[in-house]
Amino acid sequence: MIDLHTESSPNGFKATIALEELALPYRLHHVNIDKGEHRRPEFLSLNPHGRIPAIVDRETGIILFESAAILLYLAEKTGRLLPKEQRARWEAIKWLQFHASSMGPILGQRVHFEIFADEKIPAAIDRYRRLTDDAFAVLDGQLAGNRWLAGEDYSIADIATFGWTHIAAICGFTFTQHRNLTRWHEQVSARPAVARGILLPAPATGP
Incomplete structure (x- = not known):
């Protein structure tokens, strides 16, 4: 199971689209930026820069932020969305x-x-x-x-x-x-x- 911490934004949509494309099981946690939730200690423990998205893969224990890194990780994890050749x-x-x-x-x-x-x-x-x-x-x-x-x-x-x-x-x-x-x-x-x-x-x- 993957926990996705995100908001409606260009960077957030990259993670939600990828997870939907891959049909991976995930839990969605809405980080409401207008309410300052991205600056709360619980989110900063995942990304000290306070930017969404961030994921926690409960299967591997890997925590990632930065949307490009998350996309690469999900592609490597599933063997999809990244050509093999x-x-x-x-x-x-x-x-x-x-x-x-x-x-x-x-x-x-x-x-x-x-x-x-x-x-x-x-x-x-x-x-x-x-x-x-x-x-x-x-x-x-x-x-x-x-x-x-x-x-x-x-x-x-x-x-x-x-x-x-x-x-x-x-x-x-x-x-x-x-x-x-x-x-x-x-x-x-x-x-x-x-x-x-x-x-x-x-x-x-x-x-």
Whole structure:
């Protein structure tokens, strides 16, 4: 049994989608960030940085935070959502890392400066709009000749990236001009496990 501590957010949806895709038994613990539950000692014992998601695998005793690490762990645990052939496997890991180091941080900053910041700073908003579109263009190029980010196999790279394109769409950060990315996003959205995962622990309602 896996205990998942999470909130409705791009990073949280990656874990819920993966667990739903893998049909692993898990217990869902809602960490309500608006109430400051991510700063309580019981959650900080799982992630001292106070960020969701975090998992505890009761079978192995392993505790993990950081969504990319959790996705890799679940894929390794089950032998699914990560290609076994070496070239395809590293292609998936490469795009998982692109999401973690580039796409996620860029979109996170755009959400902050454009939607939540008390002071609207035009230079910051323009910068992250431009960087967002650059990231979307990179993904669009990769998907021009591939069904999924790593090629023919749906993988944790797709799950991780979709967590952010889902929120981008909710926030009105359009990417419809990128036809391949739009096709891929709709393709991921249509998966039943994805449709379930984005409702847990509660649907995201946008800014």
